Amino acid sequence: MESRKNRTAIYQIAAYAAPICSVLIWYGMGEKEERLVWSKLVMTLIVTGLFLLHLHTDRTLEKKSCRYPVLVGVSYIVSFVLLGMCSYLPIGALWLLAVPVVEAVQNEKTAQAVLTLLCVQYAILVLPQNKDFTLFVKYLVFGYLLLILYRGLDSKKSVWYFLGIVAVFSLVLQIVVYEFEIGQIKSEMISFLWGIGSEILLGICSVSSYLLLDKKTADEETQEEVQAETKEIVQDQITENDRIFLQSIIEPDFDLFVRLQHYSLPLLSHSMHISGLSEQAALFIGAEPLLAKAGGLYHEVGRIVDEEDYIEAGTKLARQYRFPNALVHVMRQHSTGFEKPDSKEAAIVMLSDCIVSTSDYLQDTGKRGAVSDERLVDSIFQNRMDKGNLDEAGFSKEQIEQLKEFYIRNAF
Secondary structure, three states: OHHHHHHHHHHHHHHHHHHHHHHHHHHHOOOOOHHHHHHHHHHHHHHHHHHHHHHHHOOOOOOOOOOOHHHHHHHHHHHHHHHHHOOOOOOOOHHHOHHHHHHHHOOHHHHHHHHHHHHHHHHHHOHHHHOOHHHHHHHHHHHHHHHHHHOOOOOHHHHHHHHHHHHHHHHHHHHHHOOOOHHHHHHOHHHHHHHHHHHHHHHHHHHHHHHHHOOOOHHHOOHHHHHOOOOOOHHHHOOHHHHHHHHHHOOOOOHHHHHHHHHOHHHHHHHHHHHHHHHHHHHHHOOOHHHHHHHHHHOOHHHHOOOOOHHHHHHHHHHHOOOOHHHHHHHHHOOOOOOOOOOHHHHHHHHHHHHHHHHHHHHHOOOHHHOOHHHHHHHHHHHHHHOOOOOOOOOOHHHHHHHHHHHHHHOO
């Protein structure tokens, strides 16, 4: 929790530092009265504060932890640095760089907030100097165009449509900025073409973000695609970025965790029990404890959307919150009637859920006293092995015996 608070503080400092840096660059590259600098700094601090408050308090925003914080941070800083230079150098639309990056890595609503912040900062620094309101509107319109078009990126074929539409709109918008003055366009051809070119470069950035980061939601993926994902050793799937992400989503203030708390306290209690038990079981046999913990916590999270088809609903939520594929597998494979576990962590969550749920059922029906812990655990393991549920999990015989011993000692 402490490390998360420290990271949040760093992000907030960076969020303020970049806009302030843009003001200082704007001041340093030209002769300005000191009072102007102070007025723009104060306005920048107010606007940035409102931006951060909006991200923190708006319940309609999906509070997803960022899996590529460095990439987002760099694009954010570069955008504001370029914005500070806009009054003196032909930057074109490149100061909007952070918008497509944030949309690819985070989500559209956060990208909209970043676009708004950048455009307000443009209005604070650049607009009073160039007094070209039409150009300002063009940048705002183009930013929203990128956001809207990005929704349609669902295949490599759509990339070409995306770039074609961007090029056409850039041409039209640039002609509007020049107020259809053909003579002026001819005399300023390089500037005219660069205005279009910088926007096409942003379009290419959007496409690159899609192809390299490819954050499709479950609504855009079929069940067959989910099931066809490569089955690899989980340790090879989990990167350091994934571990940071997994740590962030098991914090109590993570949005989906909060939704789970509000939906049902009994479901939350059960999920936390499975989460802690699975984490300890993974540690006991040398598997990935963080993945098992997150899988246990969210194994039935789909119930907050659909009690009947909660696994598919949970898959959609996982994709919307951009959970790693390895975690999505664990969530889909915990139920014995769905998919067979293809990792140790998925099998551990399945076993933890079976053992705890069976014990609770026997307790509720008054039959628990007649069944010893050893008998209950042995019967569940034997049943799972007879049905082939552990065939693809990658357990050695020694690890299966270790898990039996662990559950007998710790599950009850």
